[in-house]
Amino acid sequence: MSDQALQVLREKISAVDEQLLALISERRTLTNDVAETKIAHHIPVRDQKREEQLLISLIKKGKALGLDPHYVTQLFHVIIEDSVLNQQAMLAERANPGSALPLNRVAFLGDKGSYSYLATQKYFSRRPGELLELGCQSFSEVVHKVENGEADYAVLPIENTTSGSINEVYDQLQHTELSIIGELTHPIRHTLLTATTTSLEKIKTLYAHPQVFTQCSHFLAELGNVEVKTMDSTSSAMLMVSELQRDDVAAIGSEAGGNLYGLIAIKSNLANQKENHSRFIVVARQAVSVPLQIPAKTTLVMSTVQKPGSLVEALTVLKNNNINMTKLESRPMPGNPWEEMFYLDVEGNVADGPVQNALAALKDITRYIKVLGCYPSEEISPTKVAAASALAE
Ligand SMILES: O=C(O)C(=O)C[C@]1(C(=O)O)C=C[C@@H](O)C=C1
Structure with a gap:
C-alpha cells in the first residue's frame, strides 16, 4: 500500500473515531438526564435488568454487523460502568449540598505521573470544579495537608491486587479524624521506562517505589545483577531517570506517567499478576452522606x-x-x-x-x-x- 493510500485510510479512521467520541458524549448527556429523573423520583441508579436487555439487543445487532459478542459486551461494560459512576457522582453531590467546590485541592503521594496522580485525575474528572494537584513526599504529609486545611481531599492507595494492603496508609487512618468519602480502583500497569533508546540488557540501575518492587518481584528476580534503588514515589523515580539521561538506568512506572517525563517504554506488564489493580480511598475533613439509591x-x-x-x-x-x-x-x-x-x-x-x-x-x-x-x-x-x-x- 502506498503512503498516500495509508494516509487516506487513517484520515477516515480518525473521522470515524471522532464520530464515536461525539456519540459517546451524547450518550453520556442522556444518561445524566436519566440521573435527574432518578434523583427526582428516588429510583436506584443501577438497573441491571435494563442493562441485560440492552446487552442482549446490542450483541444481536453487533452479530448482524459481524462484531464478536465478547467484543461488544466488553465495550458496553466499559460504557455502562462510566455511566453508572457518573450518575453515582451526581447523586452523591446532590445529597451533600455545598460539597461541590470551585477548586478541589487534592493531596497525593508523588508528583505528576505517579499512580496516585493518575487516580486523582480519574476520580475528579467525574466531579465538578477545577483540580489543584498537591504532590507530597510521604503518606503522612498527604494526610497532614488535609488535616491542616492546605488541601480539601487526599487520595491514598489502600490495597493492591498483587501486593495486598498498604500498611502505612492503614496506620495513618488510626490517628486521623479525617473521613473516607470515596473510593476508586485504578489499573496499575508497571512499565520499564528509560530516557534513551536502550535495551533491557544494558540496564544496571533501577529506580522505583518499594511497593512497585514488591509487585514486580518475579521480573526483578530474572534480572540478575541490576542495582535496585528505592524512591519516595514513582514520579521521583521517573524524574531521576529523565534527569540522568543514561542508557543504563531505568524507572518502573506507568507509561502515561513516563510520557510526562519524556521517557520511553521498553518493556510492559512487569507486575507478577497480569491483572494488577490498586484501590484508592479519598479522604476529607467532613464525612458525606450517601443517598440510599446508590450502593x-x-x-x-x-x-x-x-x-x-x-x-x-x-x-x-x-x-x-x-x-x-x-x-x-x-x-x-x-x-x-x-x-x-x-x-x-x-x-x-x-x-x-x-x-x-x-x-x-x-x-x-x-x-x-x-x-x-x-x-x-x-x-x-x-x-x-x-x-x-x-x-x-
Ligand atoms: O437506563 C437507565 O436507567 C440508565 O441509567 C442508563 C444505563 C446505561 O448506561 O445504559 C446506566 C445505568 C443503569 O444500570 C442502566 C442503564
Whole structure:
C-alpha cells in the first residue's frame, strides 16, 4: 500500500473515531438526564435488568454487523460502568449540598505521573470544579495537608491486587479524624521506562517505589545483577531517570506517567499478576452522606476484647444483619504489643437499618469502634448476560 493510500485510510479512521467520541458524549448527556429523573423520583441508579436487555439487543445487532459478542459486551461494560459512576457522582453531590467546590485541592503521594496522580485525575474528572494537584513526599504529609486545611481531599492507595494492603496508609487512618468519602480502583500497569533508546540488557540501575518492587518481584528476580534503588514515589523515580539521561538506568512506572517525563517504554506488564489493580480511598475533613439509591460501603475500625472468639462474635453480628464484608485487615496497636486494630469494609450505608443495627450491637461487644467513613461504592460488577440469550438468533 502506498503512503498516500495509508494516509487516506487513517484520515477516515480518525473521522470515524471522532464520530464515536461525539456519540459517546451524547450518550453520556442522556444518561445524566436519566440521573435527574432518578434523583427526582428516588429510583436506584443501577438497573441491571435494563442493562441485560440492552446487552442482549446490542450483541444481536453487533452479530448482524459481524462484531464478536465478547467484543461488544466488553465495550458496553466499559460504557455502562462510566455511566453508572457518573450518575453515582451526581447523586452523591446532590445529597451533600455545598460539597461541590470551585477548586478541589487534592493531596497525593508523588508528583505528576505517579499512580496516585493518575487516580486523582480519574476520580475528579467525574466531579465538578477545577483540580489543584498537591504532590507530597510521604503518606503522612498527604494526610497532614488535609488535616491542616492546605488541601480539601487526599487520595491514598489502600490495597493492591498483587501486593495486598498498604500498611502505612492503614496506620495513618488510626490517628486521623479525617473521613473516607470515596473510593476508586485504578489499573496499575508497571512499565520499564528509560530516557534513551536502550535495551533491557544494558540496564544496571533501577529506580522505583518499594511497593512497585514488591509487585514486580518475579521480573526483578530474572534480572540478575541490576542495582535496585528505592524512591519516595514513582514520579521521583521517573524524574531521576529523565534527569540522568543514561542508557543504563531505568524507572518502573506507568507509561502515561513516563510520557510526562519524556521517557520511553521498553518493556510492559512487569507486575507478577497480569491483572494488577490498586484501590484508592479519598479522604476529607467532613464525612458525606450517601443517598440510599446508590450502593455504599462503610469502613470501620475496631478493637475487640481480649478473649477467645471475640472477633468471631463481631463478625457474627455482620452475618446476623446480612451484611457482606469485602475486606478485613488487622494492624498492630502502637504501645499495646500483640493487640490488634481491625479494619473492616462492609457493603451498606450507615444511614440504613442493617448497618445501624450492626453498629449498635458491635458497640456492646467491642472495646473501641469508629466509623471511618461511608461512601459510594465504585466497584461496579459488570452485568452478565446468559450465553443462551446472547447467542440466540
Ligand atoms: O437506563 C437507565 O436507567 C440508565 O441509567 C442508563 C444505563 C446505561 O448506561 O445504559 C446506566 C445505568 C443503569 O444500570 C442502566 C442503564
